[in-house]
Amino acid sequence: MKKAKVIVLRTAGTNCDMETAYAFELAGAETELVHINALVEKRKALREYQILAIPGGFTYGDDVASGRILANELRSKLEDDLVRFISKNKPVIGICNGFQVLIKMGLLPSADKIADTGVQATLTLNDSGRFDSRWVYLKKTGSEKCIWVKDFPDLVTIPIAHAEGKFVPRGADVLKDLQDNEQIVFRYTDKTGKLFGRPYNPNGSIDDIAGICDTTGRVLGLMPHPERHISYLQHPNWRRLQNKKHKLGTGLEIFRNGVKYAEKYV
Amino acid sequence: MKFARVEVRDKKGVFDAVAVGVKRDIRDLGINGVSEVEYICVYTIGGDFSREELSRLSLGVLTDMISQECDYASGFNVEESENVHVVEVAYNAGVMDPTSESIIKAAKDSGIQGIMSARSSKKYIIHGKLSKEEFVQITDKLLYNKVIQHIVSEKEEKIMPEPYKFKHEEIDIMSADDEALLELSFSGALYLSLAEMKAIKEYFSKLKRNPTPCELETIAQTWSEHCKHKTMMGAVIYNGKRIENLLSETVMKVTRDLNKPWCVSVFKDNAGIIEFDSKHNICFKVETHNHPSALEPYGGAETGIGGVIRDPLGTGLGSKPIINTDIFCFGLPDMEALDVPKGALHPKRVLKGVVSGVRDYGNKMGIPTTNGAVCFDPRYTGNPLVFCGNVGIMPKEFSFKQVSEGDLIVSVGGRTGRDGIHGATFSSAELTSESEICSGSAVQIGNPITEKKVADALLKARDLKLYEAITDCGAGGFSSAVGEMGENTGAEVYLEKAPLKYEGLKPWEIWVSEAQERMVLAVKEKNLEALKNVFKDEFVEVAVIGKFTGEKKLRLYYEEHKVADLDMDFIHNGLPRTAREAIWEEKEMPSDIHFPEKEDYTEDLLKILSDWNVCSKEWIIRQYDHEVQGGSVLKPLVGPNCDGPADASVTRPFLDSPKGIVVSNGINPAYADIDPYWMAASAIDEALRQIVAVGGTLKKVALLDNFCWGNTEDPRQLGSLVRASEACYRMAKVFGTPFISGKDSLNNEFNADGHKISIPPTLLISAIGVIDDVDKTISMDIKRSGNLIYVVGKTYHEMGGSRYFAVNGQKLGLPPKVDPERSLSLMEKLSEVIQEGLVASAHDSSEGGLAVALSEMLFAGGYGARIRLKEVPVEEGVTREDVILFSESNSRFIVEVSPENKEMFEKKMNSVPVGLIGEVTEETKLTVFGNEENKIIETDIDTLKESWKKPFRKLMHEES
Known part of the structure; x- marks a missing residue:
């Protein structure tokens, strides 16, 4: 079988590109780190790939606001290619800064609506007012809609590392749509998966939202970093785990799901 | 060119964290x-653009349409009154504003071509009744720093700098007398x-001409203490005995004597290099950025970490930066504002600024910060210490560099501006209350994305x-970089070819500017085009200079004018050698304790846990x-709740290999007042203890020194x-741990209106080691109830400089000593049993002694313990x-062992002092029984943890 080919998009300030590529490789894909200049100058084309990943980092220094400059660049220069990519059933994932980019260019929560109503949500400064690096628990809350979490445990632990991760929808209608359409993929929770709100919600996100997908279920954006939990050795308490040797990190399943989907449907 | 102001603020009802x-x-x-308080971001946009374009930029790029609103016409209407105060803070002209470049780029991406400049400023609207003095206090102490910023006034003129027109200049040195x-x-x-000025005069007298500013600046920079390490490399008459070269006869000598085959490159490149695996080497460098951080904590620390990251980048043919480590020394962060000497910033402001600077630069570079330390002492108030370190990794074949005649000198990265001029020489000066006024240009803001x-x-x-x-390009800019690279060949540089941030720089300013984010390469002509293409792909500017x-x-x-013509030999070897006098007098230290024994030590323990030097x-x-790059295997915070203090950090640079890098730091300036010899020995022992405590071995560990002293x-x-x-x-020799690089900063004193405050002599020892299998490493949090608790290592009556003395008001006493032979054999044994899987957790005992180390292990793991003090191995007479609870004797650990492993552990450790002092309990209480089986400590671990966490929470107003 031919391996799914993943484009890991880079630009100035991208910094989780290598580990994201590595996670996709562990999940069975072939990867290529591609600088946005190569796409803009048409030395590479998005259509040659089956999966798009926009990794974490501080693109353009998070100047003005996180993800804003890259979102603007993608919309100005590559919007058509991106829309075509998604319409061809191809999965897209934005992690941390990548999530911020997808939200700020309007591909999340729904690319269809952007023309009429503009961006529908934002990721803004944490309530604490500063960058925060910690492990959080995530509860999978959507149904099976999102292709990235088809076979996925209900509760996982994955680290966050961001200053601007507070999810804020434009209004109650947007939030209701997200809930009704089962687009909320992950919510911050406690280690039992039962409690929500502070202090388990690290940034003040509305409705404890940590990740959402678009209406097709193929575009996923999340603030936590699943690529940082693909081996038991990355878990903060791996020394306490039973049978640790058999366990890969829980983040790896996300990449596996994306790759499986691309192999099957793209 | 026209200018427009765009104001952006949070919509009403949005929580504004700023x-x-x-x-x-x-x-x-x-x-x-x-x-x-209301906060408004202001952008001043300059260039040639239409109103529609301005609107598109403002709404599409500068404003978050969900949470913010924007005004690009006249600004939001704010009426100043008795109860409404407005202040706008902007960067001074010439100070780096990283957002400029991004806004111009975003405008171009949006099809708006005419925007030439973009500057950001911050506007605050403060509501409430304030006196004029209070308002000034708010602006000066919180909202701006005049070193890099100013308050925007109504009619601010926009001055466009004029291009520089060449004028021949020389400085009359030939006719100058001593004065x-x-x-x-x-x-x-x-x-x-x-003596140095006279040597310069003599050189030019022989040439029968006066020096140009470029020449004089080159010599001053190369001969600065910062670049030449005149003191450490100079001759010293120590108590009457001549030492020809202090560094070479101590720190560097140990490396020569040990002659380890895995030391690849020591003391010559930007960082020391050791072997990692059969294909890769790693390099490590730690240095300080103290004086800039004193004046402008954010920028100083930011450019400190930015600068040290360029060291591994510029080591050999370049290594990939993979780990950051940061160690700070500050004044007491809760000191009274009125007691802060004139010209110094409040330690809390320094702390917050330094942490933000290191955070922003390190995080944006995508390098995990895995380990660090913070010390507090009132004497650091005017002169804080900011140590930043970086580890890089490279394929072996890239470990060395070679400049040849004919290679082009190529500058890559940031542009050159007036920033940081005289940084190298400024670091040799004493800080005074005037420093903030005269040394502004030595302080700068970095741009991590560049x-x-x-x-x-x-x-x-x-x-x-x-x-x-x-x-x-670090201290001394091109002068230092080109001077060093061309030392054995010679170099010619065409200064007008250096890309500038703005016009008007004089040739010598271009030459010594310390503008950030620049590297210098030696490139063969035939490779130039290919090199340019690689850099162009990543938006990086390249110039052949x-x-x-x-x-x-x-x-x-x-242009066509020669502005300097010097012999490389004179620049590098013309510095006159002087012998400086050094005195050390042995001080008799009291061995007695000035206060009586107590019935109960719970309160003392809680107090020590809340001490600034110990607390969380x-x-x-x-x-x-600390997770970026994915390699973190032992994180700085450990335990089930991720809040216990880890000893060393362990990082796996390759995600498909079990091989790891262990990094630790040892520092304790409190012992310096008693005896700097034992301070240094303690710092080395501490750094090595931390490596052993996490499961590392001492077989392949290298050290870095950082000496920060007064005048x-x-x-x-x-x-x-x-x-x-x-x-x-002596210590490194016995431990078999060579020094591979180091740095010194020797003028750390603050002149508060004529009253000199010198920092305590401070030696930071950073250690780096290689671990074959990270799976064998352990963490310090207690793992299971029923497990046994041991003390490894002997406790002595060594209370001088201890935290226990500090909370009880006594200072002087006997310092903790190190017997390196014994310490080594103990650490080797412990290392073995950890490698064999016999140890569930281990923690090194340092500030606060056994009681603190044990408390930390318990509350990190969430268990209690019953401890019998009389089982602790002690020196006869103790x-x-x-003393047993709080002495800070070196070479000691607390170790957790499961009952199944008891016999094996004790058998393997039988040659070193070990005491089984108690066991882990499910009940979350620490009970310590004294010599007479009486309870001398009894408290819940939550109380211990709360005391330990409280100081920073309170300082920063965090919820618990």
Whole structure:
């Protein structure tokens, strides 16, 4: 079988590109780190790939606001290619800064609506007012809609590392749509998966939202970093785990799901 | 060119974390009249653009349409009144504003071509009744720093700098007498001594001409203490005995004597290199950025970490930066504002600024900060210490560089501006209350994304073998970089070819500017085009500024004018050697304790846990990304709740290999007042203990030294430096741990209106080691109830400089000593049993002694313990319970062992002092029984943990 080919998009300030590529490789894909200049100058084309990943980092220094400059660049220069990519059933994932980019260019929560109503949500400064690096628990809350979490445990632990991760929808209608359409993929929770709100919600996100997908279920954006939990050795308490040797990190399943989907449907 | 102002603020009802933070900080100043703070981002956009374009930029790029609103016409309407105060803060002209470049780029991406400049400023609207003095206090103490910023006034003129027109200049040195030479050194901010000025005069007298500013600046920079390490490398008469070269005869000698085959490159490149695996080497460098951080904590720390990251980037042919480590020394962060000496910033402001600077730069570079330490002492108030370190990894074949005649000198990265001029010489000066006024240009703001782009491009070009040598532009700028690279060949540089941030720089300013994020490469002509393409792909600017010649001369040109012509030999070897006097007098230390024994030590333990030097630094640690790159195997915060203090950090640079890098730091300036020899020995022992505690071995561990001292013109200060260096030699020799690189910063004193405050002599020892299998590493949190608790290592009556003495008001006493032979054999044994899987957790005992180490292990793991103090192995005659609990004797650990492993553990450890002191209990209480089986400590671990976490929470107003 031919391996799914993943484009890991880079630009100035991208910094989780290598580990994201590595996670996709562990999940069975072939990867290529591609600088946005190569796409803009048409030395590479998005259509040659089956999966798009926009990794974490501080693109353009998070100047003005996180993800804003890259979102603007993608919309100005590559919007058509991106829309075509998604319409061809191809999965897209934005992690941390990548999530911020997808939200700020309007591909999340729904690319269809952007023309009429503009961006529908934002990721803004944490309530604490500063960058925060910690492990959080995530509860999978959507149904099976999102292709990235088809076979996925209900509760996982994955680290966050961001200053601007507070999810804020434009209004109650947007939030209701997200809930009704089962687009909320992950919510911050406690280690039992039962409690929500502070202090388990690290940034003040509305409705404890940590990740959402678009209406097709193929575009996923999340603030936590699943690529940082693909081996038991990355878990903060791996020394306490039973049978640790058999366990890969829980983040790896996300990449596996994306790759499986691309192999099957793209 | 026209200018437009765009104002952006949060919509009503949106929680504004920035404004809330400012309001809280105002209350911290003791000003209670403020009811609300509003915060507005202001962008000043210059160029040629239509109203429609301005609207598109404002709404599409500058404003978050969900949470913010924007005004690009006249600004939001704010009426100033008795109860409404408005202040706008902007960067001074010439100070880096990283957002400028991004906004111009975004405008171009949006099809708006005419925008030429974009500057950001911050506007605060403060509501409440405030006196004029209170308002000034708020602006000066919180909202701006005049070193890099100013308050925007109504009619601010926009001055466009004029291009520089060449004018021949020379400085009359041939006719200058001694007094005039000294005046020249001082007024020119050269900070050279009379003997050095005379050597320069003699050189030019032979040439029968006066020097140009470029020439004088080159010499001053190369001969600065910062670059030349005149004290450490100079001759010293120590208590009457001559030491020819202090560094070479102590710290560097140990490396020569040990002659480890895995030391690849030591003390010559930008960082020391050791072997990692059969294909890779790693390099490590730690250095300080103290004076800039004192004046502008954010920028100083930011450019500190930015600078040290360029060291591994510029080591060999370049290594990939993979780990950051940061160690700070501050004044007490809760000191009274009124007690802060004039010209110094409040330690809390310094702390917050330094942490933000390190955070922003390190995180944006995508490098995990895995380990660090923070020390507090009132003497650091005017002169804080900011140590930043970085580890890089490289394929073996890229470990060396070679400059040849004919290679082009290529500058890559940021542009050159007036920033940081005289940084190298300024670091040799004493800080005074006037420093903030005169040394502004030595302080700068960095742009981490520029450096990230440079790093990405460099490593690509390296792998393609497109350059022959590389070094970073640090202190001294091009002068230092080109001077060092061309030392054995010679170089000529055409200064007008350096890309500038703005017009108007004089040739010497271009030459010594310390503008950030620049590297210098030696490139063969045939590789130039390919190199340019690699850098262009990553948006990095490349400029050929000269070439290496074979004439051993440094020649500088500006357009067709020659502005410098010096012999490389004179620049590098012309510095007159002087012998400086150093004195050390043994002080008799009292061995007695000035206060009686107590019935119960619970209160003392809680107090020590709340001591600034001991308490939790979680508030700082969480602001650093410690997971990026995915290699973190032992994190700075450990235990089921991720809040216990880890010893060393362990990182796996390759995600498909079990091989790891262990990094630790040892520092304790409290012992310096007693004996710097034992301070140094303790720092080395501590750094190594941490490596052993996590499961590392001492077989392949290298050390870095960082000496931060007061003014070593004072023979006593210099004497204490010699004494610390001697300890470095003896300890490292026995431990078998060579030094591979180091740094010194020797003028750390603050002049508060004529009253000099010297920092305590401070030696930071950073250690790096290689671990074959990270799966064998352990963490310090207690793992299971029923497990046994041991103390490994002997406790002595060594209370001098201890935290226990500090909370009880006694200072002097016997210092903790190190018997390196015994310590080594103990650590080797412990290392073995950990490797064999016999140990569930281990923690090294340092500040606060056994009681603190044990408490930390328990509350990190969530268990209690019953402890019998009389089982602790002690030196004969040690009977006082407080000594056993709180003595800070070195070479000790607390170790958790499961009952199944008891026999094996005890058998393997039978040659070293070990005591089974108790067992882990499910009940979360720590009970310590004293010599008479009486309870001397009894408290819940939550109380211990709360005491430990409280200080920073309270300082930063965090919820618990």
